[in-house]
Amino acid sequence: MRVPRVALINLGCRVNRVETDLIAKQLEDAGCSLVDPEQADAIVVNTCAVTGEAQAKTRKAVRHAANLPQEPTVIATGCVAVLFASELTELGSNVVVERDKSTVSRRVLDVLGSKDALRLDKTACAASSTPTPTGRTRPGIKVQDGCDYRCSYCIVWKARGPSTSVPANEVLRSVVESVERGAHEVVLTGINLGRWRSQGDDGLPAGTRLDGLLRHLLERTSIDRIRISSIEPPDVDTSLLRLMGSANGRIAPFLHICLQSGCDQTLSRMRRPYNTDLFRRVVEEARSTVPHVAIGTDVIVGFPGETDEEFAQSISFCKAMSFARMHVFRYSRRPGTEAALAKNQIDARTMAVRASLMRDMATESRLSCAQGLDGCRDHVLVQYAGKAVNGQLFDVGVDAGIPVGSWVDVTQSWRGDRLVGEPLRATRA
Numbered sequence: 001m002r003v004p005r006v007a008l009i010n011l012g013c014r015v016n017r018v019e020t021d022l023i024a025k026q027l028e029d030a031g032c033s034l035v036d037p038e039q040a041d042a043i044v045v046n047t048c049a050v051t052g053e054a055q056a057k058t059r060k061a062v063r064h065a066a067n068l069p070q071e072p073t074v075i076a077t078g079c080v081a082v083l084f085a086s087e088l089t090e091l092g093s094n095v096v097v098e099r100d101k102s103t104v105s106r107r108v109l110d111v112l113g114s115k116d117a118l119r120l121d122k123t124a125c126a127a128s129s130t131p132t133p134t135g136r137t138r139p140g141i142k143v144q145d146g147c148d149y150r151c152s153y154c155i156v157w158k159a160r161g162p163s164t165s166v167p168a169n170e171v172l173r174s175v176v177e178s179v180e181r182g183a184h185e186v187v188l189t190g191i192n193l194g195r196w197r198s199q200g201d202d203g204l205p206a207g208t209r210l211d212g213l214l215r216h217l218l219e220r221t222s223i224d225r226i227r228i229s230s231i232e233p234p235d236v237d238t239s240l241l242r243l244m245g246s247a248n249g250r251i252a253p254f255l256h257i258c259l260q261s262g263c264d265q266t267l268s269r270m271r272r273p274y275n276t277d278l279f280r281r282v283v284e285e286a287r288s289t290v291p292h293v294a295i296g297t298d299v300i301v302g303f304p305g306e307t308d309e310e311f312a313q314s315i316s317f318c319k320a321m322s323f324a325r326m327h328v329f330r331y332s333r334r335p336g337t338e339a340a341l342a343k344n345q346i347d348a349r350t351m352a353v354r355a356s357l358m359r360d361m362a363t364e365s366r367l368s369c370a371q372g373l374d375g376c377r378d379h380v381l382v383q384y385a386g387k388a389v390n391g392q393l394f395d396v397g398v399d400a401g402i403p404v405g406s407w408v409d410v411t412q413s414w415r416g417d418r419l420v421g422e423p424l425r426a427t428r429a
């Protein structure tokens with residue numbers, strides 16, 4: 001009996017990435033073979049609705065998959081599937097929508113119509129040898145989902161529902177499994193990560209926050225490094241920073257703290273729960289508490305009502321923060337959001353100009369942060385031949401002979417346009 005062949009297409013955020021990896025693992029464990037879309041009997045598309053552009057990319061991916069010559073069944077899941085299902089099913093009679101990600105792999109087995117045979121063929125496909133079935137060296141671990149905030153431009157909370165926390169004992173098991181599969185670093189991720197809370201039935205006292213979870217993982221696993229993905233400014237508190245500063249490099253010295261705008265008037269129209277003064281104080285405390293910490297952020301330009309003066313405030317605030325990494329987004333009008341109803345929408349040309357100015361500033365800021373690491377020692381993880389990633393999420397050039405997935409101690413030096421790492425001592429694969 002031929003082994004069923006499934007392809008997975010992931011769009012959007014880190015949480016989507018982790019969910020797609022989990023579906024891949026379930027299908028692999030059920031005996032499916034993970035292939036490219038052109039060879040697949042079924043294709044899973046994990047969709048994204050965060051911006052109009054992301055939604056257009058989703059439609060394009062689903063349409064392309066549905067029109068492949070072998071006419072695979074396309075199972076669409078994710079935020080577009082939850083919010084705009086008909087937009088996907090109208091793309092082809094072989095497109096089905098599965099809103100609940102926890103039942104996607106079951107749906108795939110059903111549409112392939114041979115789950116009994118699959119179980120029989122369980123031994124057919126050896127499990128993959130990389131930390132994730134899809135070959136990631138730094139697997140993501142989803143610890144939180146949903147959101148209770150109501151940012152005026154955002155559609156995500158409608159798709160993902162209220163904030164929920166993955167029990168600490170399940171997170172612990174995922175980290176242990178990742179270590180067993182050879183991971184040196186894991187990335188904790190969530191839609192509003194800092195809202196993670198123990199419910200008291202998972203080995204931690206009820207109400208325990210993210211720093212408590214991190215301490216729990218550091219004490220009970222041998223993972224070399226844990227990285228925190230995006231987090232909201234109010235959740236970057238003293239106890240989290242002190243833990244990061246005292247973890248001997250086992251928590252990556254990097255914080256992606258979502259700013260969205262460097263202007264208080266714009267932040268208030270965005271319904272963001274902080275102002276620039278709080279943000280500045282969080283960054284200053286992080287820099288005084290966590291050695292060599294690098295700060296990344298997300299910024300939206302062209303939010304409705306953003307005057308030239310407000311934009312000038314935003315870009316000068318971002319410059320003053322010396323971000324090591326900035327994701328610059330043009331405001332995207334999302335149906336059903338408060339901001340979409342706002343009168344003074346900004347024209348596309350102005351948005352493009354502001355995005356370009358903000359990105360140019362971000363590039364300069366990133367270069368100067370990288371230069372600041374000249375002479376610093378670090379553990380770097382080799383992600384590709386000759387390229388590693390350091391604690392601050394900068395690429396570091398290393399000897400191409402060092403195996404991918406290796407953990408190397410280096411001294412970093414700035415070579416004009418990039419960081420290069422001279423190994424201090426032998427690698428640990």
Ligand code: SF4
Pocket residue numbers: 147148149150151154155156157191192232
């Ligand atoms: S924090 Fe705001 S932008 Fe982020 S998911 Fe929640 S509502 Fe959306």
